[in-house]
Amino acid sequence: MTYLIRLTATDLRRLKIPEPWGYGRADQVRFGEIDALGHVNNVAYLGWLETLRVNYLTDYGVHDYGSDAPRPRIVVKQVTVEYHAEMGMGDYIACARTVEMRRTSFTQHYAVFADGALKATGSAVVVFLNRDGSKMPLPDALRTTLTQRDGTVQA
Amino acid sequence: MTYLIRLTATDLRRLKIPEPWGYGRADQVRFGEIDALGHVNNVAYLGWLETLRVNYLTDYGVHDYGSDAPRPRIVVKQVTVEYHAEMGMGDYIACARTVEMRRTSFTQHYAVFADGALKATGSAVVVFLNRDGSKMPLPDALRTTLTQRDGTVQA
Amino acid sequence: MTYLIRLTATDLRRLKIPEPWGYGRADQVRFGEIDALGHVNNVAYLGWLETLRVNYLTDYGVHDYGSDAPRPRIVVKQVTVEYHAEMGMGDYIACARTVEMRRTSFTQHYAVFADGALKATGSAVVVFLNRDGSKMPLPDALRTTLTQRDGTVQA
Amino acid sequence: MTYLIRLTATDLRRLKIPEPWGYGRADQVRFGEIDALGHVNNVAYLGWLETLRVNYLTDYGVHDYGSDAPRPRIVVKQVTVEYHAEMGMGDYIACARTVEMRRTSFTQHYAVFADGALKATGSAVVVFLNRDGSKMPLPDALRTTLTQRDGTVQA
Numbered sequence: 266m267t268y269l270i271r272l273t274a275t276d277l278r279r280l281k282i283p284e285p286w287g288y289g290r291a292d293q294v295r296f297g298e299i300d301a302l303g304h305v306n307n308v309a310y311l312g313w314l315e316t317l318r319v320n321y322l323t324d325y326g327v328h329d330y331g332s333d334a335p336r337p338r339i340v341v342k343q344v345t346v347e348y349h350a351e352m353g354m355g356d357y358i359a360c361a362r363t364v365e366m367r368r369t370s371f372t373q374h375y376a377v378f379a380d381g382a383l384k385a386t387g388s389a390v391v392v393f394l395n396r397d398g399s400k401m402p403l404p405d406a407l408r409t410t411l412t413q414r415d416g417t418v419q420a
Numbered sequence: 421m422t423y424l425i426r427l428t429a430t431d432l433r434r435l436k437i438p439e440p441w442g443y444g445r446a447d448q449v450r451f452g453e454i455d456a457l458g459h460v461n462n463v464a465y466l467g468w469l470e471t472l473r474v475n476y477l478t479d480y481g482v483h484d485y486g487s488d489a490p491r492p493r494i495v496v497k498q499v500t501v502e503y504h505a506e507m508g509m510g511d512y513i514a515c516a517r518t519v520e521m522r523r524t525s526f527t528q529h530y531a532v533f534a535d536g537a538l539k540a541t542g543s544a545v546v547v548f549l550n551r552d553g554s555k556m557p558l559p560d561a562l563r564t565t566l567t568q569r570d571g572t573v574q575a
Numbered sequence: 576m577t578y579l580i581r582l583t584a585t586d587l588r589r590l591k592i593p594e595p596w597g598y599g600r601a602d603q604v605r606f607g608e609i610d611a612l613g614h615v616n617n618v619a620y621l622g623w624l625e626t627l628r629v630n631y632l633t634d635y636g637v638h639d640y641g642s643d644a645p646r647p648r649i650v651v652k653q654v655t656v657e658y659h660a661e662m663g664m665g666d667y668i669a670c671a672r673t674v675e676m677r678r679t680s681f682t683q684h685y686a687v688f689a690d691g692a693l694k695a696t697g698s699a700v701v702v703f704l705n706r707d708g709s710k711m712p713l714p715d716a717l718r719t720t721l722t723q724r725d726g727t728v729q730a
Numbered sequence: 731m732t733y734l735i736r737l738t739a740t741d742l743r744r745l746k747i748p749e750p751w752g753y754g755r756a757d758q759v760r761f762g763e764i765d766a767l768g769h770v771n772n773v774a775y776l777g778w779l780e781t782l783r784v785n786y787l788t789d790y791g792v793h794d795y796g797s798d799a800p801r802p803r804i805v806v807k808q809v810t811v812e813y814h815a816e817m818g819m820g821d822y823i824a825c826a827r828t829v830e831m832r833r834t835s836f837t838q839h840y841a842v843f844a845d846g847a848l849k850a851t852g853s854a855v856v857v858f859l860n861r862d863g864s865k866m867p868l869p870d871a872l873r874t875t876l877t878q879r880d881g882t883v884q885a
Contacts, residue, residue, distance in 0.1 A: 320448075
């Protein structure tokens with residue numbers, strides 16, 4: 266079932282999600298995410314983007330650079346969300362892509378679609394840390410994956 | 421995509437979920453639902469069961485008894501959850517069935533499965549109210565649906 | 576500030592919360608806890624009771640039986656909530672007491688008050704485990720504290 | 731009890747929160763807000779800032795411009811959060827101030843303090859709408875309040 270919730274570029278095109286989005290997650294608004302105004306609560310989107318980001322990092326192999334490599338501690342330093350239109354109950358698709366990478370961090374963009382329309386966009390800055398809290402350079406394997414899959418540019 | 425998240429008896433048997441479960445919802449544990457102990461937070465299950473219940477009520481036609489019928493206000497009077505085993509990240513399947521109906525209320529049972537094992541069970545008492553807060557008898561059409569689909573007994 | 580949020584028997588009597596409640600927590604309903612029906616979402620109460628329970632366990636010294644004692648892993652096996660009346664925005668007071676103890680577990684009762692009325696009641700069964708998952712007898716010091724502070728009975 | 735959770739400039743100075751913060755809310759991290767990494771989940775901060783913003787708007791009289799004035803529909807168009815340091819269990823203080831107002835919207839800044847240190851900052855763009863969805867100019871009474879209490883500048 267997992268592959269149905271995790272969407273590829275092919276899935277997204279079929280669902281009318283435009284380029285450049287190439288990684289997504291489909292889900293259903295939960296009853297408790299609707300607030301007193303009858304729309305999806307502003308905070309709920311952030312939870313969706315977090316779950317999307319965790320899936321993305323797993324699927325892009327971020328935890329998987331050989332048993333001899335130190336595993337990074339992955340920390341979000343900044344998030345933004347812009348709310349374009351209100352949402353009610355129903356399904357939505359959240360998309361992520363990494364647009365830019367630096368030595369020890371990268372920036373992701375997000376979009377949320379429902380009813381064939383763009384409902385929200387967002388971004389996050391993600392930093393790699395060593396266990397001692399010092400910054401860890403992004404592994405070369407991840408740089409290659411990001412370049413190939415997302416067209417991520419080096420800043 | 422909706423039908424993949426809403427599971428029928430046939431879907432559930434294929435997924436090794438035993439009788440008598442005949443209605444379910446598949447989902448993925450969200451990152452924020454894992455707590456400080458590394459397991460799914462106790463409260464998160466309740467949100468899952470709520471979303472499942474809302475889907476169930478919609479799919480069993482509870483909002484759909486003809487335009488001349490008054491729409492009930494559906495209120496949960498009681499919930500219980502028993503935690504059988506801890507859960508980590510991954511997919512789960514939550515199941516619901518209505519086991520007993522009374523004049524103005526019914527009792528549902530729930531089960532949560534993950535990794536092929538039963539992780540939690542629960543129940544809820546659901547009451548139908550008129551707009552003025554007085555109790556509304558369950559519509560006959562709903563009684564028929566519950567009897568046919570869930571084998572719900574009249575208490 | 577903590578003592579203002581954590582309420583003693585004296586605080587509770589002043590706030591018109593009746594006996595036998597002797598431990599409470601005051602808080603404010605959060606905007607995101609109001610659901611599409613304009614009332615506090617059913618699931619939100621469970622989060623309140625969880626935070627109350629964590630405070631209670633800390634304040635009753637459950638983590639504090641000398642450095643040579645093994646620290647228990649505290650697991651909730653069952654929760655129930657009964658919803659007596661709907662709640663809107665505003666302040667509330669959640670109360671906890673331990674009513675019964677057994678060899679390796681105890682049962683707590685909960686109540687939520689707002690606007691001078693009882694809004695919800697609940698219960699939880701809390702189990703003590705050793706690190707290997709086997710059951711741990713409740714420490715004698717905890718039994719004494721529960722008996723003295725809550726009048727907890729031995730089942 | 732409310733006044734203890736809602737903090738004035740005087741309260742904040744006493745709590746060592748520096749100028750220019752003049753409005754705050756004290757609260758306790760909830761158990762369920764701690765994530766698998768043992769720190770406050772990134773999303774939880776957004777819920778804190780939302781509750782703070784709702785309190786702020788009420789306390790600054792935004793819902794209270796005379797019975798003949800149309801009540802605005804208040805919509806958040808954008809949020810940002812920067813995470814400066816990780817947080818564990820304990821108390822925190824969240825502060826808000828409105829830094830800039832335009833014809834139909836204003837920008838707020840936020841800060842979260844715990845253990846005497848700045849843990850997160852953030853911002854939101856808040857828009858006033860009429861019931862028909864068109865933009866509503868900020869009421870003059872609100873402009874005066876913001877200027878006097880927060881030193882908000884006109885952009």
